[in-house]
Amino acid sequence: MTSTDTQMARPAPAARPSAFRPDIEGLRAVAIGLVLVYHAGVHQLPGGFVGVDVFFVISGFLITGLLIREIERDGRVSLRRFYARRAKRLLPAAGLVLVVTAALTLWALPVVDRRAFGWDIVGAALYVVNWVLAGRSVDYLAEDVGASPVQHFWSLAVEEQFYIVWPLLLVLVALLVRRHARLRVRPVMAVGILLIVVPSFLWSVHYSEASPNAAFFVTTTRLWELGIGAFVAIGATQWGRLPRAVATVLGWAGLATVVLSGLLLTSEVTWPGSAALLPTLGTAAVIVAGFVHGNRGPARLLAWKPAVWVGGLSYSLYLWHWPLIVAATALWGDLGGKRGLLVMAAAVVPAYLSYRFVENPIRFSGSVSRSDGLALSIGANFSLVGVAAGLALVLAVPITAPSAGAASGAAALEDGAGQTTGPGSLASLAEVEGFVPAPVDAPDDVPVGYADDCDVDVTEDDLVVCEYGNPDGDLTVAVIGDSKIFQWQSAIDAVAEEQGWRLVYLIKSACPFTAALPVAGGAVNDTCVTWNDDALATVADLQPDVVLTSQRSPFAPTSRETPDDRTTEAMEDGLVERWEELAELGIPVAVLLDNPAPPDLSVYECVAENLQSLEECAFDRETGIAESAALTQRAAAERVDTARVVDLTEHVCPAEECVPVIGDVLVYRQGSHLTDTYVRSLTPVLARELVPVVEELAGD
Incomplete structure (x- = not known):
């Protein structure tokens, strides 16, 4: 989902592995389009979630290519410089979105979800939210927690974790090559990737069957997808030798596979198991075909200027679209495809503004570019701002007044048995001054x-x-x-x-x-x-x-x-x-x-929103x-x-209406x-x- 510094060079022949690739920007546009339309709720694109897998392959390709060229040029990898580039590129926009998301959550989302979502924002700022969401996905006690407004950060967390581990592996490759003159960077790197990709793919197939909800989010089931992109980067010096006819067929077949994956796959498919090979290999095929100059593959279509523009904005669009969808759904209920698309269109506005006035000014600042320390400091500070926003949301959760004494609960029914105004009756709710536990x-x-x-x-x-x-x-x-x-x-x-x-x-x-x-x-x-x-x-x-x-x-x-x-x-x-x-x-x-079950009512959520009118949270006993x-x-x-x-x-x-609080105790x-x-x-x-x-x- 990220753009790399290599993407800002001036256009040059596609055969050069370090050149700007407008077709890859166009491929980003396809990926973000799939994601946005899918999240908008358009049923005709049930597999739009594959757009994230496309992003993974692109990121693996670009980051690996960047690091390979550095090793081949300098014989080493500067981790400080690498992380500085990532920090100034990714963290400012993410921090801004997290602050706005915290404000949207406070304004639009249920009180009972705010604490969990506040911690989600902290996890997103620290790029570990995918593990938080994986844990929640298999936690039966979290069944009532709604969709997190930073749920989309799970894929960014996977990439950031990849960015931490992958350069360290390449440092080892560089050291090995320097000590053994006969070894070459790319073959050694290919072996290193195999040691990651093969176990990750096998684990993905297994874990996606065993625990599909958690498997969707965790890093270990996704590394192989970034590894496919890395393989393409390793072979960059060879792909330009492919016959034009082969490249043409490969490119169109790859793009068709990506698009058809979005059209034909559904949420019922086990993911990201072996089925994820379709969009990932399709993406790899498109990238490989683009190395062959002059072929009649999809590179020219993908290099269309509007597509390139959207691709350049894809990171910002990805950041902004989901919080807006969650907030809009909380305010207006199920959006449906048409209103969902309107929200997606509205997301272009904050995406462009943050891209124009936050991302690019920091990214292309001369002083920031000259100082890796300054870039790292700016990125860290934006992340800390995101952490602070999440913690502020947690602390902003209102606390109900506790019971004045020991909670009586059902014991109060013994004293008020048979009374129409006693504990357990609708009339008794007017006398409630405090109760435990608090709804949150x-x-x-x-x-x-x-x-x-x-x-x-x-x-x-x-x-x-x-x-x-x-x-x-x-x-x-x-x-x-x-x-x-x-x-x-x-x-x-x-x-x-x-x-x-x-x-x-x-x-x-x-x-x-x-x-x-x-x-x-x-x-x-x-x-x-x-x-x-x-x-x-x-x-x-x-x-x-x-x-x-x-x-x-x-x-x-x-x-x-x-x-x-x-x-x-x-x-x-x-x-x-x-x-x-x-x-x-x-x-x-x-x-x-x-016990009696509340029909279409989450009692504790209702209580959190109606502390002064608890009768709103009662339901018919029969x-x-x-x-x-x-x-x-x-x-x-x-x-x-x-x-x-x-x-x-x-x-x-005990009465005709089941009440939410009995004897200063929350029932449900x-x-x-x-x-x-x-x-x-x-x-x-x-x-x-x-x-x-x-x-x-x-x-x-």
Whole structure:
């Protein structure tokens, strides 16, 4: 996504490897066009994300070519000069965009996202945000965090990390060549690249299948793409010898491959696995063809002046377009293709202004060019400004007034039972002066099991067994299911400690313990199928006295071929089958009914935006029950003699309207999950309801 100093030389014959390449600027225009149209939401270009891969190849080519020429000319690489050029070229514009993005976030985006986005801006300023986003992509607890306004910085972070590592490798190459006169720079460098490209590509293919969300962002799955560009740079002295006819065919085939990748690939394809070879090799082919002077390939088309102008502006366009898209979406909802394109067009204005008045003045300043130290200092200061903007956004998050005393939560319901104006009623919200946790802290208000890594990620199929309670207890309860049973851990553990139970947890996010087909991301989740089989086998070996379970989803597909055709009957049958399998093993089931689920409402986000009007965040009780898995669970339990239900609905939503705060405690966090603070307040209630059921089942 970056331009190099070599791109500012005067035009010269294309065969010279150090010459200005207007066709490469035009190729940048193609890449940024793909990205912008894709991010605008134009469905006719479902694979526009490949534009980033095009940028990677171009960057690998230009940076490697620059470094090779320096080694061949001087016999060494000046790291100070190299990093100074990168600093003055890239960091000023990035710092400016991060400051503006922080302001846009403060103005337009939800309060509950500001802290996370503030840290994202810090990560973007330090060029490690790709790892931050990779971690969040596999964090089930981050499911409600919206699209980060600096999400696009992930690719810049990959390139910056490449810029740090790659020159160091070339320094070693230069030293090796100087010590061994027979060695030549380019062949030795080719071997060095192979040692990076091959493992990176193999890892990309594997990791993209194993953890596609994280694989998209991490550096290790992308290095091979920059390496392809580096290979092209290494062969620069040879490509000009290609026959013109071969170069012509190669160039057009390469450009067609890039464009068709944008038109035909979709987000369903595993990325960046082997499929990423299409746009990357296509880009390499276009660059190689451009070395052959006079061929009839796409170089002349790409060198069209408007395309070259757009290509020169591509870095600024890339920086500015995404924050504007995120802010516009937050203000107006789903933009659609037409309004998305208007936002993209609007991004040209700040992109040009920053290019004209920030990037170029610093980049071409005589004093900055003469002093590597000054260039490095300017770049570092702009990065620090970005860090400061992110930290300021974090500190600007408002904090709600805490509860005046110990949080009462569900305990308050005992005193106000049956009162229409008591705790849990709409009228009670007018009396709320403070509550815990604060809405911005709600996503982190979770049981200790998450910190203990007891929850298996949605994309993983490993079986993790965690034990709590009394390890020598005479009664063993296996707690199995998804995050909806895990949300009760604090209360379950407290009951187990009091009763002397041994607890064994088998938890996987978005994966109910059922024989029905599970779904994640619109497709059958095979990792959940595998996990279910392993969990059943583990339970058979463990032989607990009781299995305690719950789940979020009331639906399951009717067949593997139709994952979108989901019914409550299919899930009910799957639960019955699983519980009857347990019955055959002599293991009964206690079913903790799912709590009412807010329909199309993120309660804690709503509370953050309506601290003075909490009633805006209430929802209909019957609708909440219908949206939850409770009715499906109850229907399944009625069909299995060894199953019993435990129903705490009255203590989560005691009135006709489910309220967001009960007894100075925020009830909900992400989705329909309960805050751990509220769950803890329910411990006495859970003990009263659960203990008799477990003792009955274990006694049977």
